[in-house]
Structures are given as structure tokens and as C-alpha cells.
Amino acid sequence: MYRFFVVLFFAACSLINAQDIKPKNIIILIGDGMGINYVGANLLQDPNSPFKQFSTIGLSITCSADNLITDSAAGATALATGYLTKNKYISVDTLGNPLYTLFELAEKLNLSTGVVVTASVAHATPGAFLGHSISRYDQNLIASQMVNEDFDVIIGGGLKYFIPKSDSGEREDNRDLTKELTDKNYTFSEKFSDLKTIPDSVNQIYALFEMDGLPEASKRNYTLGDLTKVALKHLKNDSDGFVLMIEGSQIDWAGHDHKSQMLIDEMKDFSTAVKEALNFAKQDKNTLVLITSDHETGGMSIIKANNSVNDLEPELKLELGYTSTGHTPSPVGIFAFGPGKESFKGIMNINQIGQKLILLLDPSIKF
Ligand SMILES: [Zn+2]
Numbered sequence: 313m314y315r316f317f318v319v320l321f322f323a324a325c326s327l328i329n330a331q332d333i334k335p336k337n338i339i340i341l342i343g344d345g346m347g348i349n350y351v352g353a354n355l356l357q358d359p360n361s362p363f364k365q366f367s368t369i370g371l372s373i374t375c376s377a378d379n380l381i382t383d384s385a386a387g388a389t390a391l392a393t394g395y396l397t398k399n400k401y402i403s404v405d406t407l408g409n410p411l412y413t414l415f416e417l418a419e420k421l422n423l424s425t426g427v428v429v430t431a432s433v434a435h436a437t438p439g440a441f442l443g444h445s446i447s448r449y450d451q452n453l454i455a456s457q458m459v460n461e462d463f464d465v466i467i468g469g470g471l472k473y474f475i476p477k478s479d480s481g482e483r484e485d486n487r488d489l490t491k492e493l494t495d496k497n498y499t500f501s502e503k504f505s506d507l508k509t510i511p512d513s514v515n516q517i518y519a520l521f522e523m524d525g526l527p528e529a530s531k532r533n534y535t536l537g538d539l540t541k542v543a544l545k546h547l548k549n550d551s552d553g554f555v556l557m558i559e560g561s562q563i564d565w566a567g568h569d570h571k572s573q574m575l576i577d578e579m580k581d582f583s584t585a586v587k588e589a590l591n592f593a594k595q596d597k598n599t600l601v602l603i604t605s606d607h608e609t610g611g612m613s614i615i616k617a618n619n620s621v622n623d624l625e626p627e628l629k630l631e632l633g634y635t636s637t638g639h640t641p642s643p644v645g646i647f648a649f650g651p652g653k654e655s656f657k658g659i660m661n662i663n664q665i666g667q668k669l670i671l672l673l674d675p676s677i678k679f
Contacts, residue, residue: 334672335600335651336553339589342391343582344384344437345564347608347642353630354579356614362586366603368653370646374607374662377406380641384564385448387606387662388440392557394667394679402436402445402454410444414555414666415463417673424464424515424550428539428585430526431561432470434458437606441557442466452483459489459496464515464554465543468561469522471502480523493518504534507542515549528562528574529581536560537584544592553598555673558585567609572632575612593650600652600672604665605644611635 343350355361376386377396386399393403393411403411415425427438434443434451442463443454455473458466474489475481483489494500501507501519510517519542526532540558547554560582566575586603593599611634618629646665648656655668667679 333652333654335598337547337593337596337599338553338555338652338669338672339593339599339601340391340555340557340669341560341582341586341589341601341603342388342437342557343560343563343579343603343605344431345567345607345609345639346560346579346582346605346644347567347610347612347640348645349612349614349632350563350567350575350579350605350608351645353576353612353614353632354583356617356630357576358580358583362583362590363603363647365590366647366649368648368657370648370656371643371659372604372646372662372665373641373643373659374605375641381639382607382641382662383448383639384436384606385440388437390661390663391604391606391666391669392440394663394670396661396663400446400448402443402448403440404444404446408446413441414669414673415441415461415557417670417677418555419462421673422550422552423673424547424552424554426465426543426547426554426556427463427468427558428465428536428543428556429468429559429561430529430536430581431468431559432473432524433466433468433520434470434473435525435561437559437561438468438557452485455483455489456485456487459492462516464550465517465546465556467507467517467519467539467543469520469525471520472523474520490518490520504538507539510542510546512545513549515546517546525561528565528578530574530577535584536581537588540585540588544588548592548596558589560585564609567612567634568637570610570632570634570637572630575632576630590649597650599650601649602653602656602665602669603645603647604662606662607639608642608644609639610637611640611642 376382443457
């Protein structure tokens with residue numbers, strides 16, 4: 313009898329733990345190209361860097377199915393589907409067959425879904441969460457796939473992939489996807505100032521502020537954190553929960569071009585989104601915040617500070633060096649906060665991050 317109660321007690325405990333671990337909401341923040349030294353630069357530059365608030369940390373090996381060095385398409389596919397694929401492929405397997413994505417699963421489970429990026433919303437990283445293609449460059453295709461789905465809050469650039477050539481867009485099929493979205497009852501916005509005026513009760517929004525990528529962080533009067541705040545305001549309307557992917561898209565562009573000031577500025581911009589995500593998660597207490605990257609860019613290292621030691625923080629000016637104009641296979645960091653964080657501790661392949669995210673939503677899925 314005693315043994316029976318002990319078994320019953322432990323069974324109940326494991327059930328409670330299983331429930332505790334499953335977050336209601338998931339916020340994934342991807343710093344495109346954000347190697348460990350990028351995070352290091354942010355930590356050295358900003359005494360209040362939000363990265364300091366993470367204690368559950370891992371390392372991700374980012375190789376794709378066909379290359380030691382991944383591109384953003386295969387990297388994001390691994391995060392969005394749990395599978396490795398070839399470079400340039402967007403959420404299709406190595407043979408070109410569509411892979412089931414985290415966002416498709418979230419939609420099936422009646423969760424809301426959102427994307428906030430500073431590139432085109434059909435660019436490689438968001439594209440892997442939102443569509444399927446054997447070419448990351450077919451943004452027109454990815455945009456038309458997005459309109460067929462019921463994603464809830466989409467914020468970024470890339471308007472030209474949604475409007476016809478006759479309207480100075482890129483679409484040769486003459487479709488005006490912005491009209492199709494409005495017909496589907498989406499609230500459509502082309503300016504950040506308009507976005508702020510949308511009533512809190514609205515659930516489905518497309519906000520495309522530029523023909524292609526947004527201006528770089530230092531040339532915008534709003535931050536990635538401001539966009540994140542708006543997305544969270546609308547996504548939290550869903551009592552079932554949500555999955556939100558946020559990308560600091562241009563961190564990678566700064567790394568390719570060896571633009572050190574831009575790199576620092578883009579990391580600062582990204583950290584505004586991390587702060588918003590953490591603030592939300594701390595209040596909500598049922599949200600997993602996961603930060604990672606798809607790969608390292610530029611082989612960046614921190615060489616020295618330009619100023620004398622006396623005027624270090626907060627005006628510290630770092631001198632950065634680079635060993636490549638492309639991506640490198642250096643492992644990248646994983647930073648987790650909130651329920652479910654323990655799964656992301658340790659060293660793993662990039663697709664295992666995607667698997668763990670999917671399994672948090674549906675533990676019955678087999679990989
Ligand atoms: Zn890149």
C-alpha cells in the first residue's frame with residue numbers, strides 16, 4: 313500500500329513538472345550572424361546589457377546538411393523545423409519536400425503567431441518560419457504563401473514582394489497581396505506612426521514599412537524593441553498563447569561589410585527587443601524567451617578599446633577585427649529564460665533547438 317502511494321506521489325509530481333515546463337508563449341530572438349563575440353561586444357559596450365539576465369546558456373553548432381558553413385536559409389530552417397537542410401533551402405528537406413514548421417504547428421494548436429524583423433518579412437530567416445521554397449531568393453513565392461496562412465502579426469520590410477510591378481513592386485503575377493490581406497480582414501499599415509494607432513483589440517496585422525529592408529538601426533526613429541512591444545500588445549490577446557520570432561536581421565549585414573559602428577548599433581537595437589521580451593516574460597511568468605543565432609558572420613573578434621581605460625563604460629569604443637567577409641562555422645550562443653529553458657542548456661546542433669521548440673508545443677511529434 314505504502315509503495316502504491318509513493319508511486320502515485322511521484323507520478324503526480326512528474327505530471328506537474330511536465331505541465332510547469334510547457335510555456336504558454338514562446339518568444340524566439342534571432343540575431344542574424346550574431347556570434348559569441350557580438351554578444352561579448354554588447355556586454356562590454358553596455359553595462360545594462362540584457363544578456364546579463366540570462367543564466368541558462370548553451371552553444372549551437374550551426375553546420376547545414378551540405379556545408380560546414382551555413383547560410384541564413386538553412387540555419388533558419390533548422391530553427392523553424394528541427395531538420396538540417398541544404399544552404400539556400402527554405403523549410404524544405406534536402407530533396408525539396410516541405411517540412412512542417414513551428415508556426416504551422418502553432419496555428420494548428422490555435423496559438424497566435426508573429427514575426428518582427430528589420431529585413432523583408434519574406435527574407436531567408438523569417439521566410440523559413442513563414443513559407444517553403446527551394447530558393448531563398450524567391451521572395452514573391454514566400455509572400456504569396458504567407459497570404460494563404462493565418463499568421464497574426466507580421467512587421468518588417470519587403471512591401472515590393474506584396475505588390476504588382478505596375479505599382480512599382482516586384483510581382484509579375486499582378487497580384488496585390490496587400491489588398492488580399494485587407495480582404496482577409498488584416499489591418500494593413502505602411503508607417504510606424506500608423507502602427508501605434510491600431511487599437512489594442514486588433515489581432516491580425518501586416519505592417520510593411522519599406523519596399524525591402526528597414527533602414528539600419530541608427531537611421532530609424534524607432535527601435536526593434538518598439539516593434540516588439542507593438543507585436544506583444546496584440547499577440548497577448550490570444551488566451552491560448554503565441555509564438556513570436558524576432559530577428560535583428562542587419563547584424564549580419566554589418567558583419568559582412570566589416571562596419572563596426574553599425575554592428576555595435578545593430579546589437580544595441582537587438583538588445584532593445586531582448587529587453588521588451590524579458591519584461592513581458594517577467595510579468596507574464598509563462599513565457600519562454602530564447603535568444604540564438606543562425607551562424608557567425610565575419611569571424612569577428614574584439615581587439616581593443618579605442619579610449620583610455622579611464623573613460624571606459626559607458627562610452628567605450630571597441631575596435632573590432634574580422635577574418636572573413638562571409639559566414640564562419642564558429643558555434644553561436646543560446647540564451648534561455650522562463651519555463652522550458654532547461655532544454656536549451658548545453659551543446660547541441662542548431663536543428664535540435666528547433667526540435668526542442670516544437671516538442672515544447674507538442675511532445676508527441678517524432679524526429
Ligand atoms: Zn549573411
